[in-house]
Amino acid sequence: MAAKASLRDYQRELSARLQSAELGGTASKLALQVGEEGWLVDLADAGEVIPVTPISAVPLTRAWFKGVTNIRGNLYSVVDFSAFLGGPGVAVRERARLLLVGERFRVGSALLVDGSLGLRNASQLQARARDAAQAPWIRAEYSDAEGRRWKELDLPALVQQPEFLDVGI
Numbered sequence: 001m002a003a004k005a006s007l008r009d010y011q012r013e014l015s016a017r018l019q020s021a022e023l024g025g026t027a028s029k030l031a032l033q034v035g036e037e038g039w040l041v042d043l044a045d046a047g048e049v050i051p052v053t054p055i056s057a058v059p060l061t062r063a064w065f066k067g068v069t070n071i072r073g074n075l076y077s078v079v080d081f082s083a084f085l086g087g088p089g090v091a092v093r094e095r096a097r098l099l100l101v102g103e104r105f106r107v108g109s110a111l112l113v114d115g116s117l118g119l120r121n122a123s124q125l126q127a128r129a130r131d132a133a134q135a136p137w138i139r140a141e142y143s144d145a146e147g148r149r150w151k152e153l154d155l156p157a158l159v160q161q162p163e164f165l166d167v168g169i
Helices: 002-024
Strands: 026-036 038-044 047-050 066-072 073-078 097-101 110-114 115-121 126-128 138-143 149-153
Touching: 026 097, 026 110, 066 097, 066 110, 073 097, 097 115
Parallel strands: 038 149, 073 110
Antiparallel strands: 026 038, 026 115, 047 097, 066 073, 097 110, 126 138, 138 149
């Protein structure tokens, strides 16, 4: 029962911070831990960040396609984002989360990530030179005041990539 109360508190706090960010005119990004990397997602592209729900495996799919999950009566395909990027798969632990792709994309997908790190104020990030050979779903790269590097995920580009959509083997 305590986990539900803390999840509710987290959602209230996140909602208040989002409203505050909108009123203040500062652009905030959702920060995620994916393997050893920090990733940022535009709040307009993200749906929800939720604890990992039971995932049903689907046979004859790529290793990074974890399966499907039922979230409030809707099926979502689950992609292990770390494995999709070529890294080790996400260990489903207490900190692991599902990032639901925004409803406006109509893809019914969720990215399995190692954890949610809250919000980052875009005005406090320094843009870094972007490698032209990078994947088309990397919108930009940044570093913060502590020197940590961040990659910004371009969700609209990701959900249109053939390699993301081709889950069958």
